[in-house]
Amino acid sequence: MDRLATTFTGLNFVNPFILASAPPTESKRKILKAFEAGWGGVVTKTIGLHPVENVAGPKTIYQRTSDIKPYVSRMKRADTVSHSSWNWELISDQALEIWLPDLEEIKKTYPDRIVIASIMAGAGNDEEMKNWQKLASACVSVGCDAIELNMSCPHMDRKDMGANIANDEDIIKDILKAVTSAVDVPIWVKLTPSTSKLVDAAKVAYNAGGASISLCNTFPSLPLMDPETMKFEVEVDGLVTSGGLGGLAILHQALQRVSDISKACPDGAISGIGGIRGFREAFNFIVHGAGNLQVCTAAMEEKGSGGVGIKLIQELKDDLAEYLERKGHSSIEELRGIASDRIVEHAQVRRKSGAYNGGYAKAS
Numbered sequence: 213m214d215r216l217a218t219t220f221t222g223l224n225f226v227n228p229f230i231l232a233s234a235p236p237t238e239s240k241r242k243i244l245k246a247f248e249a250g251w252g253g254v255v256t257k258t259i260g261l262h263p264v265e266n267v268a269g270p271k272t273i274y275q276r277t278s279d280i281k282p283y284v285s286r287m288k289r290a291d292t293v294s295h296s297s298w299n300w301e302l303i304s305d306q307a308l309e310i311w312l313p314d315l316e317e318i319k320k321t322y323p324d325r326i327v328i329a330s331i332m333a334g335a336g337n338d339e340e341m342k343n344w345q346k347l348a349s350a351c352v353s354v355g356c357d358a359i360e361l362n363m364s365c366p367h368m369d370r371k372d373m374g375a376n377i378a379n380d381e382d383i384i385k386d387i388l389k390a391v392t393s394a395v396d397v398p399i400w401v402k403l404t405p406s407t408s409k410l411v412d413a414a415k416v417a418y419n420a421g422g423a424s425i426s427l428c429n430t431f432p433s434l435p436l437m438d439p440e441t442m443k444f445e446v447e448v449d450g451l452v453t454s455g456g457l458g459g460l461a462i463l464h465q466a467l468q469r470v471s472d473i474s475k476a477c478p479d480g481a482i483s484g485i486g487g488i489r490g491f492r493e494a495f496n497f498i499v500h501g502a503g504n505l506q507v508c509t510a511a512m513e514e515k516g517s518g519g520v521g522i523k524l525i526q527e528l529k530d531d532l533a534e535y536l537e538r539k540g541h542s543s544i545e546e547l548r549g550i551a552s553d554r555i556v557e558h559a560q561v562r563r564k565s566g567a568y569n570g571g572y573a574k575a576s
Contacts, residue, residue, distance in 0.1 A: 215536040215543055216529060218252075220504045221398035221423040221481050223326050223357055227252040228544055229494070229528050232485050232506035233330035233360065233402070235272065236520045238304060240314035244321060246520040250529060253326030255400075255426075255506065258303035258362045259311050259351070260332045261343050262370070269448040271301040273435065274459075274513055285436060286445045294489070296461035297509040298435050298446070300367050300453060303332055308347065312354050319355035327355065328400060332362040334372040335383045344387055345394035352395045360400040361387060361422075364429035366456045375404035375432070381416045388420035398423035400483060405469050406432055411476045424481035425473055426506065428466040430456025459509035463487025467500050471555050474501025478549065489524075491531035498544050499551040 216227040230253035231237050231246050238257040246254055276292035277284050284295050304311070319327050329351035333343035348359050363384065365374030377383045384401070391399055401417040403410060405428035414425045432454050435445045444452045466486025473482060484502030488494050489510040497505055507528075511521030532544070541547060559570035 213542060215541065216252075216533055218503065218544060220483070221358065221400070223253075223398060225252040225326055225504070226324060227529055227532075228503070228505050229525060230254055230326070230328075230483075230504065230506050231511060231520065232508040233258050233362065234508040234512070235301070236508065236511050239306070240318060242518065242520055243318050243327075245518055245522075246525075247318070247322040247325050249517075249520060249522040250525045251325070251520075253328060253357075255328040255330050255360050256304075256311070256315070257306075258330040258332045258365070259306075259308055259347060260303050261308060261347065262334070262373075264302050264305040266302055266305065267300060267448050270446050272297060272299040272512070273446050274298075274509075275436075275445075275461075285438075294460060294509075294513060296457055296459040297430075297512065298433065298455050298457055299430070300446075300455035302367075302369065303362070303365065308350060312350055315351060315356055316354035319357075326357045328358040328360050329356040330360040330362050330402070332365070332368075332373055334370060335377045335380075335387065336372050340372070341386060341390040344390045348391045348395045352397055356397070358398040358400060358423070359391060359395065360402050360426055361391065362402050363387070364402045364404040364427070366404065366406065366430055366432040367454050375406060375429075378404040378413060379407050379409060381413065384413060384416050385420045388417065388422055392421040400424040400426050402426040402429060404429060405465065405486075410469055411472050414473045414477060414480065418477055418480050424483050424504070426483040426485060427473070428462060428469055428486040430458040431462055431465065433457035458486065460487045460489060460493075463493055463496075467496055470497060470502055471500040471552070474549055475552055475555065478552070488528075490527060491535065494528060494532065495535070495547070496551075498547050499549065500555075501549040501552060503544070503548055 233255040273286045278292040331347040334340035363378040368374030401422040483504040484497035485506040
């Protein structure tokens with residue numbers, strides 16, 4: 213019995229672990245290397261049609277901390293452990309016309325692995341809706357198994373793209389209407405976690421034809437300034453702008469948002485992202501409702517793997533398989549969402565006195 217095999221949004225995965233849309237999936241070479249290592253699927257680095265050019269400097273940094281010097285910094289110090297990643301990288305600068313033959317070759321080389329094309333266009337007019345359709349149709353025509361709509365990038369240069377549009381329920385509906393009318397594959401919707409209306413946006417996405425919600429993408433954030441040099445730890449000509457915080461630092465926030473959506477939409481599929489470095493983090497996403505697990509920072513940080521987590525995927529598969537066998541589970545579906553009923557409103561947690569009225573005075 214293959215306990216790692218999963219079916220998610222109607223797609224058969226050899227295991228539930230996939231590489232998220234990011235530098236690990238930015239090229240044919242990296243994706244082929246990832247599949248050779250054992251990843252069950254990939255979400256490509258986001259493909260678009262508009263001109264893209266990254267900043268003239270480092271695009272990603274890794275921040276670390278330690279007991280000896282317990283401050284967070286990208287500065288390398290002895291005995292430090294990973295805290296987070298920070299990036300201000302834009303979507304893929306590789307043209308669609310270059311991506312298409314690469315995607316076709318990847319799928320033919322690994323037909324049993326799942327390739328999800330991440331795409332992004334603008335909003336607000338018919339031309340941009342056609343751009344969404346063009347991207348989706350082209351990627352599906354060369355064998356992509358699903359599409360992930362990027363409505364979550366926290367630092368897009370255009371105000372009609374990425375996280376800038378994910379709070380607008382009409383735009384979410386319009387994009388899903390356009391894409392679902394153009395292709396007949398599962399559509400995953402990657403929403404920004406940085407909104408108080410995330411659950412509402414997820415409900416709209418599901419109702420408009422989204423097969424799954426992917427979250428959490430990185431959180432809007434700023435890099436640290438060094439108190440001695442008065443420079444940001446990443447900058448260009450002394451300037452910086454909002455970027456995205458990922459890695460272990462966002463794990464607990466990501467779990468909260470997965471739980472919120474899972475409780476509000478118990479029948480909705482969720483692809484969990486944010487801080488997975490090993491089995492324990494993956495387990496927590498599963499019990500809060502995720503049926504699929506995306507990894508980025510931990511794969512990028514692994515030394516000698518070319519940024520695709522060669523050792524990491526083996527550890528994830530081995531540890532999950534060992535746990536499922538030891539506990540007598542046939543698949544992660546037997547664990548998915550089991551924590552949901554134990555997540556309650558604050559007033560429902562027992563108080564010392566045993567008598568509590570949720571912060572309100574009892575009626576006399």
